[in-house]
Amino acid sequence: MADELELLRGANPVPSDDPCFGEGPLGHEAERRLTHLMRPADGLAPAGTGLDRWLRRPRPRRTRLVWALASTAVVAVTAVALLFAGPSSGPAVAAPRPLVPVAGSTPVSLDRLAERAGQTAQDGSSGLRKGTHVQSWSMGMSEDEPPVTLPVERIVRWHADESHTELVVATDPRRPGRSVLSDEGGAPRLVDDGHVISEQTYPPSWSDAPPESPPPHDTTRLRAYLQEAQHSDTPLTTSELLQAVGVLLDHWSLGPREDAALARLLADAGGLRPAGRVTDRLDRSGQAYVYDGPGARRMLIMDPATGAVLGLESTATVDEPEWGLEAxxxxxxxxWMR
Structure with a gap:
């Protein structure tokens, strides 16, 4: 309720100096804003795409560009080609296009992939490591500006004393050496490839609660672990499970045993259909598995030999013209890298 109240205050549909305040009715614009705020989340944006969570956050009244990182769920890219170019150069920034499985490639079922992952894990080695290395593309949206793409690379490394460092740089592997759009400082601007957005060292810390605690390597306990990480009292839906996978991989680099447990959990979840071979944005070959949810399509990319999760993509399937979003x-x- 506190978030909703803050959002309502931020929207300020009836300012104190408005002549409509008090006995009179709301104006058209105020009615529209209030109705927009009171609609259910799935009427605003597809659950699990990041847009629904973003709409619930307090936002500045004028500059409403946001950066939804995958680490909280998340956390998404643009498909509107907002191009920035110098006087004698080509576009410095372009929106990524949806990944497309190779036509005619043979899909591998998740059951089969889980079996392969289980075979890889039979040597008993763990390889589990706290920390992550991830490239992410996120969508910044505004009510009065086109969406923009914000590509970053984040490396988190934990040390023996339970302290950790986090390095975030602006970079786009699709265009090595080209300028990158960043929202550092609050306004989108072009920076050099590899520009350091932040570099921090955090003091020792420890928690026995997911996702900070080590994930188990058997399916039953991993299911309960991810449910707790999502603060859910009920079994996770497939959409929620995919969100939880993103949270897990933003905290941990999994080993073969954890990969096998996760692959089996995804195979048992249902709703993920094999779509064939795909080359991900880091030029790695993987198998694509697609989940069609309300208003959005999620594509999970997995290593065909080990069952490791390589990537996760969300694509809108309905138009949201208010935010410049198209199907x-x-x-x-x-x-994710290791």
Missing amino acids: GDVMDYSA
Whole structure:
């Protein structure tokens, strides 16, 4: 309720000096804003795409560009080609297009992939490591500006004393050496490829609650772990499970046993259909599995040999003209490395 109240205050549909305040009716614009705020989340944006969570956050009244990182769920890209170019150069920034499986490629079922992952894990080695290395493309949206793409690379490394460092740089692997759009400082601007957005070292800390605690490597306990990480009292839907996978991989680099447990959990979830071979944004070959939810399509990319999750993409399937969002626009993409 506190978030909704803050959002309502930020929208300020009836300012104190408005002649409509008090006995008179709301004006048309105020009625529209109030109705927009009171609609259910799935009437505003597809659950799990990041846009629904973003709409619930307090926002400045004028500059409403936001940066939804995958680490909180998340966290998404643009499919509107907002191009920035110098006087004698080509476009410095272009929106990523949705990944497309190779036509005619043979899909591998998730059951089969889970079996392969289980075979890889039979040697008993763990390889689990706290920390992550991820490339992400996120969508910044505004009511009065076109969406923009904000590509970053984040490396989190934990040390023996439980302290950790986090490095975030602006970079786009699709265009090495080209300028990158960043919202550092609050307003989107072009920066050099590899520009350091932040570099921080955090003091020792420890938690026994997911996702900070080590994930288990058997399916039953991993299911409960992800449910707790999502603060859910009920079993996760497939859409919620995919969100939880993103949260997990933003905290941990999994080993073969954890990969096998996660692959089996995804195979048992249902709703993920095999779509064939795909080359991800880091030029890695993977198998694509697609989940069609309300208003959005999620594509999970997995290593065909080990069952490791390589990436996760969300694409809008309905238009949201108020936010400049069209069906087919990529809303977010994360590519995890080890």
